[in-house]
Amino acid sequence: MNLKLRLIILNFLQFFVWGAWMMTLGHYGFVEKQWNGAEFGLVFSTMGFASLIMPTLFGIIADKWQAKYVYAILHLLFGATMCFLPLIDAPMPFFWVLLVAMSFYMPTIGLNNSIGFNVLKNEGKDPTTYFPPIRVWGTVGFIVAMWITNLFTKEWGFGQSIKVSFFIAAIMAFALSLFSFIFLPVVKKEPKSLAARTLVQKLGLEAFVLFKQKKMALFFVFSLMLGAALQLTNAYGDSFLQDADVFPKGGIINNFSTIILSISQISETLFILAIPFFMKRLGIKNVMLLSMLAWVLRFGLFGLAGNTNIGFALIVSSCIIYGMAFDFFNISGALFVEQNTDSSIQSSAQGVFMLMTNGVGAVLGNIIAGFVIAKWFENPITHAKDWPGIWYSFAGYALVVAILFSVLFRYKHNPKEA
Incomplete structure (x- = not known):
């Protein structure tokens, strides 16, 4: 498969699995689950909490191991965790399970970028020139996911509960994990001079x-x-x-x-x-x-x-x-x-x-x-x-x-x- 096409699919699916559920989470919490504003505010903050340390932590792991395998496993775990969300009614258990899911997902955004940069560099291509037209397909994926969710959850469409959006995200995350295992090339590890950075330096x-x-x-x-x-x-x-x-x-x-x-x-x-x-x-x-x-x-x-x-x-x-x-x-x-x-x-x-x-x-x-x-x-x-x-x-x-x-x-x- 063409290298550019592989990276386009990667970016499309990366943001599809986010757009499938994030925009409808408010209606799910307020209307279907009847949470109050404070409870929902805490639930929606999971993305921020997961962004505090998890991207850096898994970035270090990816530096030590192989980035594409870390990336694929994280999406596999994210998809599995999302399957549990429709089974939960109370806001606090929902918060903890979603926080686990976000702890798996948020690091993949940075890994998606670093994998794309490294693959392009290995092919002798300038990421500054070649990556933006590839990354824009991530936004396209987010948009398509929103449209599909709208189709599944409205009365004029399939009329399903918004909880179906979590399953859509999980299925596509599993597909992305499989795609990553099979089609992503092995990324060259960072030079020893970079790998030897202290933990303080790696944490920024x-x-x-x-x-x-x-x-x-x-x-x-x-x-x-x-x-x-x-x-x-x-x-x-x-x-x-x-x-x-x-x-x-x-x-x-x-x-x-x-x-x-x-x-x-x-x-x-x-x-x-x-x-x-x-x-x-x-x-x-x-x-x-x-x-x-x-x-x-x-x-x-x-x-x-x-x-x-x-x-x-x-x-x-x-x-x-x-x-x-x-x-x-x-x-x-x-x-x-x-x-x-x-x-x-x-x-x-x-x-x-x-x-x-x-x-x-x-x-x-x-x-x-x-x-x-x-x-x-x-x-x-x-x-x-x-x-x-x-x-x-x-x-x-x-x-x-x-x-x-x-x-x-x-x-x-x-x-x-x-």
């Missing part, structure tokens, strides 16, 4: 010295603050669109909620292409600021969309804005780290950036959001949600972060660096 702890620099410390703090907002619409978006008190049952928004939300991922692929244009003209700080203001719009448009004749247009607009909100900060932030750290700790510094956004920030954001919703925006008996209040509070938070960032974070734009 030496990069924490960057917190001594005011500029970098501020950047990482704002990464954490914005990271708290990055997954909120993924957590609550589908349950919002499927709430019959907001959007009539059987209507286009209620019936095609997951497909509509997939516009967000489609938007991502388009805004990624626009980043060089904005970076060159506006600079890193202003692009990151645009991202924060886009989050204000993302949440604000959701808040305006309920019980109105233009709700569909507002939801679609919010989904289009998502591409700017999500990608502009993540990619410009990674470039900021690359341009402002010594080459000897750049990989570790990128790890700290991901830790602050997808690890600590995501955990705090989901848990705090859950408690805020349960206390102020949720009926404790019926679990009915004050959706405008929820979305406006999120928008207000993003606006405060944007204002503080514009005032406190100093960075002079150099067009030659963009």
Whole structure:
């Protein structure tokens, strides 16, 4: 099988198994299981908890052993664990089982990238040129998974419980594990000079010295603050669109909620292409600021969309804005780290950036959001949600972060660096 095709299939399946269930988890917890906001916030934080240490741990194991086998076994274990989730009703047991599943899955994102980079290098190809067109198929996989889940779980489709999404993810994870065992080439191990790195170096702890620099410390703090907002619409978006008190049952928004939300991922692929244009003209700080203001719009448009004749247009607009909100900060932030750290700790510094956004920030954001919703925006008996209040509070938070960032974070734009 052609090498490029193998990597495309790998990326497609890697994100398919994530997209199959993540976007519908909110509706599953709120509607099918009747969990409150605090309980669901804790459940959704499992991805953040798993991102704190597991990717680094299994990265070290993959360095010592063979990456493709670690990758395949992790997906096998992830799929097996997902099969247990539909059997659990209580939120705390569900949290622990999902945390185990995420501890197997989250390391595979980094391993997927490192395997792709190494395979391309072994073939004499530049990953910077060849990998992005391959990686975009991961986003395609995520979108296709959302569409398939929508087909299986809606009354106009197969009308199944949302729990079927866990089985879809498990089946595809098993397929990916088998594909990896059979079709992925053996990846050359890292040179001895790299393998001999200390545990502190492999864990990326030496990069924490960057917190001594005011500029970098501020950047990482704002990464954490914005990271708290990055997954909120993924957590609550589908349950919002499927709430019959907001959007009539059987209507286009209620019936095609997951497909509509997939516009967000489609938007991502388009805004990624626009980043060089904005970076060159506006600079890193202003692009990151645009991202924060886009989050204000993302949440604000959701808040305006309920019980109105233009709700569909507002939801679609919010989904289009998502591409700017999500990608502009993540990619410009990674470039900021690359341009402002010594080459000897750049990989570790990128790890700290991901830790602050997808690890600590995501955990705090989901848990705090859950408690805020349960206390102020949720009926404790019926679990009915004050959706405008929820979305406006999120928008207000993003606006405060944007204002503080514009005032406190100093960075002079150099067009030659963009």
